[in-house]
Amino acid sequence: MLPGWKKYFDPKILADLSGLGLRRSQIFDGGPLAGAHHSPRHGHSVEFADHRPYVPGDDVRSVDWKIFARTDRYFLRNREDETTLICYLLVDASGSMDFAAIDAASGATTKFDYACQAAAALGFITLDNQDRCSLRLLGGTGYDLPIAGGAPQLEALAEALSRSRPGGDTRIGAAVRQVLPQLDRPGVVVLVSDLLDEPESIDTAVAQLRAAGHDLLVLQVLAPEERGLTLAGTTRFEGAEGEPAIELQVEAFAQAYQQALYAFTDQLVQCCQRHGSHFLGLTVGEPLGKRLAAALHQYYGG
């Protein structure tokens, strides 16, 4: 077993997600590869689509001979085509994702690890549904995975995540827009990040993703201490991504901090709703399987 397998594919999480999967919001042309998802193309599946008059050059094997017998005219019998879904896993590996807790010696899970677990879980159910997925790291160090399916891709996903490291100064909105041209086939984009960027930049990125024909699932991952400023006394805050340091009396600003966080989250939710995307806020330490299962069930049904 690969070193990262056990870390990212927790059986409990996968059990919670059993039977679920990602869906497109509408029928899409997934290309020539056969899969489990409806395709706008007519293909060779067992499902009947409609009839059309025969024109020279059509495959005579598709002629509906029973109609010809009754009407003496040639009609072709069209069947639905089925295609595969492509899931793009975009994982934020910026420096801010390397935060676990103020007490660095506490051994708490970092936001990046939690984000990787979420991406791995969604990649697993995608591949398990005979679809294909890819992995792209936004910032940090590591390597990306091209689109592929099957068990080898699952192993490659675990390997790629285990070798990735967060770091550097990465603006998530710009990073998404930068990676967008590489997503050549429409699919479901899963963005796992803390989304610590300007709301306008994120809105632009979401809009461009949707305009490119992708469906979008946004997972925001924050540490518990980020959601509530629980420090006391005068504290010097140094930015994880090179922001200028700030020194303040924490108690005096805790309330304003919370209000700013709520306002930012609200902006993100409205942005996703406006663009027909899904938003899920996660806090490190929450039961990932149950939260994802509940969200997928809500978004895509059973």
Added chain:
Amino acid sequence: MEGNLLLISAFCPATISSLVFLWGVASFLSGSMLLWGMVAAVPIVIHLLNRRRRRTVTWPAMQFLLVALQQRTRSVQIWQLLLLLARVLAVLLIAAALAHPVLQQPPPLVTVDPRLHLLVIDSSFSMRASGASGRSRFTAALEAADRYCRQANSGDRFLLVTMQRNPQVLIERPSIDIQAVREVIAQLEPSYTGASLNDTLSLLHGLLEQATLDEPEVVFFTDMQRRLWQPACEGTATAAWQRLIQRCRAVQVVDVATRDPLSQPNDRILSIQAVSQERVAIEMEFATVSPEGKKLEVRLDDSVIETPVVARGTSGRVVVDVSLPPRRDIATITATLPKDSLGVDNQRYLVVRPPISSQIVCLGAGTNTRFVVASLQVGADRPWEVRTMTTQQWLNLPEQQQQADLLVLCDVSDCPPALVQTFARLPAVLWWLGPAARPTGFADQAIPFRLEAIQDPGLYAIDPLGYQHPTVSSFQPFPESGLLSTPIFRYWRISPKSDWGEGTTALALQSDSGNHPLLRLWQRGSQRLAVVTTIPMAAATGDEPAWNAMVAWPSLVPLSQELATWLLASSHAESEYLVGDRIVGQMKDESGEPPEVRTPSGTLMDVTIQRNRQTPGQSQTPAGVDSADDVTMSGRIWAAGLAPEPGIYQVQFTDGRKGPVAVNVDASEGDLQTVDDDCLKVFNAVRDSPEASSRFTGVEATAPGRLPESDSMGALFRWLLAGAIAMLVIESLISRFALRWQVATF
């Protein structure tokens, strides 16, 4: 910092302005308490330390902090500054309140007409007493007077008088130069004399009678000593005091003693008496009980002769007898008690004469005088010679030969004027009354008592009055021996004469029925008088005429000798002067040069020669001369100035003779009791007049309710304290509600 101060000024203009006002117009009685204001730096230092004591964390969600910072930075800074300001002000206000601020002058809201101020400073030696602060009452009085002058409005004028034995007007004409007045006040020194309210009021009335003087505001700076001030309420000075109040715009009495109580109780030496040639009696008074007693040091000239520990476990008056070593020449006795809060009255001086034989003359019929002679001649070495003669024989003697240290009149029927004249020249007279006495024969003004009537025969027990008087104190160890417990049968009822003149009187024995005196004594100057009033039963003496019941007493010998000893005591010592007395003496011959008189501190005094005639009962006996034959100063006398200080003065004659003179302080001035509360109301009533209360806002307060400025001081104190509490409440509200954080910096 400048911005912070501006901010402080903007948010607390009332507090800042009140502090500035306080700094400008107030002085502080306990200025050292202002040092507590340095504690105000503690919140600032803690605030700065807290800003430095910080932790550093790496934080991903900086954008939210930036938003919060933009929203709240300004308000948080303002509230933090307000919080700091509230803490600093609270500390400063508490420190200011503890420093007892006193308004130096009321706000100049109205124009005040120039006024005349008459400052009277008590400079009697009781003002030398030092309080717990180590500062003397006199210093406190000078400071209060100086503050009073500083409050004066432009154009105010001042007069200055000191209260002492001879009150002095130091600034006789109203002075408008306040600085000069303050300099005069600063140079004042307390005297060694007592003070008299009557004399002072007389002086003030004389001063105020000057037509040019307006209605003055009179301020007394004093220690409210009972001896000095009680006469204003219930004594000889009441009328003069009321006249002063009516004459003046306002009269104020500033008590400088109450606020600073004595550091130690005041013990004092009341007197030294040469009760005989071989011993002196030192009378002291101790204010409190001392378990270990007090060490009394007695010196004869420069040698310590005795150091008894006295008043062990007791208080009140204590008399100690000290035996003197044999001597041939005149000598000085110095008695000294340990230092206390008032050291002036802890030392006393006496000049004792060389041992000489005293002359006692008994006048009367031979059957009446023999008992006296017998009782006085008992004993081998009595220091007196006793002669007997009839009254007529005495009157027939030339005036120069009518000399005696003690004249005893044994059952004389009356005292003719010629006989009375000789009383005035003699240092001691004793009347042994008997049945022959006639009330009309004792009517002369020079006799201190009047005969009323003979008490009906009966058994009258003798009350020795606790054996307090020296003449009977030696009987105290033997109360059941019959010495003074044998009853008597009859006695003369006598009453004192109110027009006899100033002097002290004492009662040694009295009848237990009606408290009639049986043995009464007087002292005026150096002259001593006594009368024995007992009469025997007519049948008690058989065929001889009855004389005096004392002859039947077992106590006749010791009592008559003790009586003679007391009466002759003044002949064993030179006259005692008090500070402020004029030292006088008689010239030996008509052409001699005046002596040189040197004070204890070595200063030569001015000496003049004049002709005078004084009697011992009216003035001082001569000093530095042979006293045995010079008891009457007539003819040419020398007179030095007023004695300025206590101690032994040296009188040096041109012919080589020397004579020390003892000058003591008036022991009664050392009684530091203050006036009664009832009497105090009189002064409070004066003080509470609107005219007075509008002026005396800055003079030192001495007791709550006793001085006008205490009200303003109390009000200031309350306001400052209320301000401090308000600051603490504001601090609590800011820290708990405005900032919504728990205060961790104070």
